[in-house]
Amino acid sequence: MNEQLKLSLFGLLLGGAACLGTVNPTFAQSTALTPQDSALKIYRAAATKINDLVHTKLDVRFDYGKRYLYGKAWITLKPHFYPTDSLTLDAKGMDIKEVAIEVNGKNVPLKYEYDNMQLFIKLNKTYTPNEKYTVFVSYTAKPNELKVKGSAAISDAKGLYFINPDGTEPNKPTQIWTQGETESSSVWFPTIDKTNQKTTEEISMTVEKKYVTLSNGKLISQKNNADGTRTDTWKMDLPHAPYLFMMAVGEYAIVKDTWRGKEVNYYLEKPYEKYAKAIFGNTPEMLTFYSKILDYEYPWVKYSQITARDYVSGAMENTTATLHGDFMQKTDRELLDNNNHNETVVAHELFHHWFGDLATAKSWSNLTVNESFADYSEYLWLEYKYGKDAADEHLLEGANQYMQMAKYSGDKDLVRFHYADKEDMFDQITYQKGGSILHMLRNAVGDSAFFRSLNAYLKANSFKATEAHQLRLAFEEVTGRDMNWFFNQWYFGQGMPELDISYKYAPGKVTVLLQQIQKDDKIWQLPMAIDVYVNGNKTRHNVFMQNKIDSFTFQVAAKPDLVNVDAEKVLLAKRDDHRDFSTFAYQYAHAPLYLDRRYAIEEAVDLQTTNPEALKLLQAALGDKYAGLRQLAVDKLKFNNETVRNATIAAVVKIAKEDKNSLTKAAAIRKLGSLKDKQYIPLFEAATKDPSYGVEGAAVEALAELDIDKAYSIAKTLQQDSKGKLINSITQIYAKKGNEADLNFIATKFDETSGQDKLNAAFDYLGFLANLNNTPAVIKGVDQIQAMTVQFKNAMVNRYISNWMEQIANNKSEAGKRLSGTQQQDLLKQAEYMNQKAKEIKNGEAND
Template identity: 75%
Template sequence: MNQHLKQSLLGMLIGGIAGLGMSTPLMAQSDKATQEDPALKIYRASATKVNDLVHTKLDVRFDYAKRHLYGKAWITLKPHFYATDSLTLDAKGMDINEVAIVKAGKNSPLKYSYDSLQLHIKLDNKYQPSASYIIYISYTAKPDELKVKGSAAISDAKGLYFINPDGKDPNKPTQIWTQGETEAASAWFPTIDKTNQKCTEEISMTVEKKYVTLSNGKLVSQKNNADGTRTDTWKMDLPHSPYLFMMAVGDYAIVKDTWRGKEVNYYVEKPFEKYAKNIFGNTPEMLTFYSKILGYDYPWVKYSQITGRDYVSGAMENTTATLHGEFMQKTDRELLDNNNYNESVIAHELFHHWFGDLATAESWSNLTVNESFADYSEYLWLEHKYGKDAADEHSLEAAQSYMSMTQYAGDKDLVRFHYRDKEDMFDQVTYQKGGRILNMLRNAVGDSAFFKSLNVYLKANAFKATEAHQLRLAFEEVTGRDMNWFFNQWYFGKGFPELDISYKYNDAAKTVTVILQQIQKDPKVWQLPMAIDIYAGGKTDRHNITMYNRVDFFTFAYTTKPDLVNVDADKVILAKTDDHRSFSTYAFQYAHAPNYMDRHIAIDEAAEAQATNPEAVKLLQLALKDKYHGLRSYTISKLNLANAAVKAATLPALVELAKQDPHSLVRAAALQQLVELKDPQYVSLFEAATKDKSYGVAAAGLEGLSIQDLGKAYAIAKQLEGDTKGKLVGAIAGVYAKKGNASDVSFVATKFDETSGQDKLNAAFDYLGFLSKINNTAAVIKGVDQVKAMTAQFNNSQVSTYISNWMQEISKNKAQEATAVTGANRDELTKQADYMHKTSEEIKKTIKE
């Protein structure tokens, strides 16, 4: 399951609202409250295995009007070790019509009890572990009537989803898709819904002929029925866990690809058929790359990817059939501004087919062996395809996301056996921190040992349930080293070190002493292997050291005084660092140290000093020409053009970047800086930018033009309405808000209606921003109602909290505006403020603790 949209929702909210200049409420609970939480006293062990799943055969059909699934299940099981005469299956919110044992092709009824969550079956005999048996169940799944708890990661957990089943929404296709993780597969078929169960599978789906289907494994038969339907049978011959079972039904285009003779297909809505290869086309190369570095070829029979409307959780690695949210469907114009985001998601879900689907976490406590690897696979792909700078940029963003989370929700162990709810495991610790930990492990043992260890781990645990200790043992087997120190501090402990770095030069002795201090409040002392590079006399010497103590001193001799002593030269340690050295060393670092982080840190230092230090301005000038587009964009964002010296030194380069940088994100960032100058000399530049193929560049150009010539900007905005997505929607809404024509409100409202899935959250921020700027009571009420309906759809306390808080802030601002005017305007603004306040309170009441 993908971290970008799944568990990072809180981070997205914090970042999005902070970017709007809003304060964010503290989400963390006090340590005392945490310690007193009774749920945290429960030890979350792996599920006890009484019976083992062997094979699951399903025959299903769908009732769109009732949103029901009518199913027949034949489940083959055997006792795990001890003989047993009973069986407990998970089956959530179903009508159970028949339970029987199948012998010699005949069904014999069995006694059972059902409590709406579990089916307790009395078997006809006491079965020994050497004997298997088949249970038949006829049932009706009713997912829309099931009351289940979602999470920040998974906004709903009913397992089976009917999308626009009655076809009433003209902007939305009719689809069916499933979401099994964490334990929602048992909402659409009876099973033992635990990660440490694995079985083979066969699913027959009866659907209208106009629809295509997708499931795990191979499509082995299609049969046309007399009633105008068709039955598709999908068969999975290799065992996998129930949460990875999937079905999807809809009116899709299937774009076919291949890898080593295996099907690689992309299922997209038909308007996106021509873009499917642009979106997914690197998948075969990913299959080759991951197979090679792991020394373990992709093990499954095919690999398909499909999109789903209103998908609840980013993306999901269902074995051989990954399901993506509709955010994955992008035109070629949208992909220009995507900065490899879609590819990171694709890489993440594909890598799960080794880490998660092949070797599966034995419990949610050990989710790291699934999700930390999938998170790190994004780094590996970006490094391979786009270079180390792109990978390191991605890694920095991940580290920042994790550290930001700790401010609001505290910190937790990577492997944790105490949690309130299994959904809580899907967080920035499991994903972003876990990915950074793997990067440190790779650095500590070296590339060859790292990938060989992964190979040993996969071969030992293929088609099994596994945990972090087995990963440790694989690394110990390969390296010959005890790895407990690493796993104890990073996997079975929480937090991260805070380092204070200082230097003492002795010119007489020609030595430099590096003083490393761990200053974190936690008494824990971290063992930190790292490289220290010393640049002197035109060459670089590397010293590999390990910090063992709260304070350590490392002394190095030199013949020529160093230009730079670069601590943690590979920039892999997950830590907060305060490095005490002169600016000249950062200038040297930018020019000579090789890594993205070396340059990023130097740019930060220059940005802080740009007002007073001419050398800092020179560094920023250099950085505007950095070889990596991400650092060019970052440098642009750090420029203080209010400072005359900075402006004079960087403005010519900035204008050139806005005009002709090859990367759209750089052009957009440069334009945005020029917009802030409010200088009429750039009108023609802004107008030209509105014709750019990139939505982001066009949006920046339109915003700049609206400041100088609202009439022209308005006319161009009307022309751009026909092909408008992403940031351009918000820019057009901003122009319309300034213009104030009532007839334009419908554009913004319609665009919000057309957006769905996770993208709707960002659209809600744009929409509320628009509503905050207009004085049109009918439009405000309609828009507030639309956003309120969105919060109900998300059914997520964090979403509701932030939307409610922002509505309150807008309400206060409108009430303040009302005091400055008289007459009808005052009355209308007051009505808007009151409605915002009332709706905010209504949303707040729905928030679940």
């Protein structure tokens, strides 16, 4: 499950910080659990295995009008160890028509009880572990009538979703798709819905002939029926967990690819067919890359990817058939501004086919063995394909998301046997912190041992349920080292170290003093490299911090130019590094890594107006080889200072005109726009014709600061082909103009937008409604935004939206009091409606 989207929405919210401002601790804490929460006292053990799933055969058809699935299930099982005469199946919110057991080819009815969540079946005899038996269940699944709770990462748990089933929503296709994680497969078929179960499967779906279908495994038959429907049968010969079962139905284009003789297919809505290779085309290369580094070839029969409207998460690693939210459907122009995000999602879900689908977490407490690896796979792909700078930037962003969450909502163990709800495991600890921990583990044992250990873990646990201890044992087997020190502090503990770093030089030697200053008493064991630069030469020293205070002394020929602690920049830690700025300047010029240069740039930012060396460093950073650091330097320039502006303006103009990276180019245009200098109007006008939507958007916003009428005129021409960041920019300009005729564009684009862009669009939409005195339009817009909160189901998003809505309502109320007659009545009515809806959103009533 991709958290970003496999971004829990906290990560999504942080991603929109430019729009939302600083995260308010009060808001974040409102979602935190209290230590007194009784649910936290429950030990969350792996599910007891009484019966084992062996094979699941399903025959399903759909009732679009009722939003029902009519199903028949043949479930083959055997007792796990002890003989048993009973079976409990998870079957949520169903009408159970028949329960029987197959005996000599005939169905013999069985006695059962059903409590709307589980089916308790009395078998026809006591079965031993050597005996298989097949239970038949005829049922109707009614997902829309089931009241269930989702999570921040997976916002709904109905299991089966009918999208626009009546065809009444314009510009939205009719689709059916499923979402099994965490335990929602049992909404659409009876099963033992636990991660430590594995079963082969066969699914027959009867659909209208105009639709294509997708499920796990291979499509083994298609049969045309007399009533004009078609039955597609998909078969999965290798066992996997029930939460990874999937179905998808819709009018899709199928773009075919291949890898080592296996099908690799991409299912998209037809308008995006021509962009399929741009979106998913690196999948075969990823299959080769991951198979090689793991020394374990992709084990499944095929690999397909499909998009879904109104999807409740980012993406889901259903075995052989990954489901993506429709945010993945992007044109070539949109992908220019994507910063490889689509690729990291593709990589994440694909890597799950080893870590999660092949070797599966035994319980949700051990979710790290699924999600931390998928998170780290994003780093591995970026490092391989785009270089270490891109990978390190991505890892830093994830670590910062974790630190923000820990600061405001509290830290927790990576492996958690106590939680209030299994959905709570889908957080920045399991994902981003877990990815950073794997990066440290890789550094601690070395690349060769790291990947060989992953291979040993996979081979030992293929088609099994597993946990973090088995990962530790694999590393110990390969390295010959006891790894409890690492796993105890990072996997079975919480928090991270805080380091105070200082230096002392005496002739012939330099001493590094490391102090752990975190508030708790935990002492972290931290292997790290320290590089000492003297007279242009670098000497590496590998050290192991094991005490609260440690010092390391190194012999040197002269006073060092730089002592670079944690030279590999792998430690997940807060640090206070006490050294002169001259060492950071040297670090930028001579230390090779992204974080070396980034930390130096960040040190220079605060000194740029007072320290010529710092300004010189920022000038150099404007020409950094990595676009992300060029963008950082541009963003942090203090153009209100004449010295800074004069020293850097030429480089910023050059970036605005020529940089090959669209995000960096857009940043430079925004920076120039802040000057409100008419000499750059020709540059801005030229940029409104750029292939990148982000560059166009930055340019038209910059123009709006100088000539709102010209910007408005250009925005009107750009709106005909506008997506992503350009929509946000156009909406902001329309809000400034306050022309009611632009309402339809904003409302329509808001409906069409998804993912992070929709969250940003909500604030732009509210900005437009704030200046609009049209009561029906305001009510419609507020209702649209409230509907968005139903989709996100995130307390922080709701709090931000409702707070701003209340502010706008107060402004309208005050404005209304200064007027009279119809105008007053309209504004007061709008204010009253906004306040009412803000309260509903804040209280979560919109999510019921």
